Amino acid sequence: MRFRCYEQLLASRGAAVCEIEHPPPPGADVECEGPIRGTIKLTNVGSHIRAVGTLRVAVRVSCSRCLTPMLAPVEMEIDEECQLTQIDEPDAYEATAEDIAETPILDDDIIDLSELVRQNLVVNLPTSPLCRPECPGLCPQCGQNLNEGQCDCSTEHIDPRLAKLRELLDGESTKGSG
Ligand SMILES: [Zn+2]
Ligand SMILES: [Zn+2]
Incomplete structure (x- = not known):
């Protein structure tokens, strides 16, 4: 999820629209059916970069009652604060939910939205x-x-x-026979 729109974001009120059609980012720990699709608009609001948009993807999960594998639609309404700071290390992918505020989105001079999308997918x-x-x-x-x-x-x-009582009785009879 890398975009060449760094220069557009440098000016105050500078904005860029990132069209996303990408496989899920590493570290999301979920299997997706097809790419993540949608649009994220980045705007320089002075103190930070605001990222707003909607992304959709279908994830492979299991029914919580019968455990049958199934696809579940996920819609991500994104409205996050980001910083034009370097995503230095792959450890960023291990970040916890508390770190969502001000996600770094810069890799050299490339805007990389992988971590932003990963966090939103997980939550x-x-x-x-x-x-x-x-x-x-x-x-x-x-x-x-x-x-x-x-x-x-x-x-x-x-x-x-009664079930508890039966359990106890069953336990007694097992002891007796063993
Ligand atoms: Zn079911
Ligand atoms: Zn049965």
């Missing part, structure tokens, strides 16, 4: 994606994916106190 990842809103998930007893049909387990609700 916008879906936390509990669902393959469909009414996904019934997995059977807690046999692990059957209930999207694919009912299993043979008893559907009656087991009182958790």
Whole structure:
């Protein structure tokens, strides 16, 4: 995500529009389907460079209930403060969320938006994606994916106190036989 627009940003109120159609930046720790697409407008507002734009990408995740692999759309509404300072080291990719303020975006005289995009991607990842809103998930007893049909387990609700008691009794009988 490298752009030759450094000179445009040097003047006060100088601006540049960066069209993004790039693979996900390194260190994002997520698999994406296709490139990240969108536009980021950079404006020199005096004390810093303001980056505003919207990016979209589909990420490969698993349904949080039934664990089926799926694609989830991610939309990043970006409005960040950046600095025309050097991205010195690859360690910048290990930066934590607290460092989001004033992200450095300069690599020699090239504007590099990889770190800015990486941070925004990471904070916008879906936390509990669902393959469909009414996904019934997995059977807690046999692990059957209930999207694919009912299993043979008893559907009656087991009182958790009785379940605990049964566990204890089972433990006793194991001891006795061993
Ligand atoms: Zn599911
Ligand atoms: Zn079952």
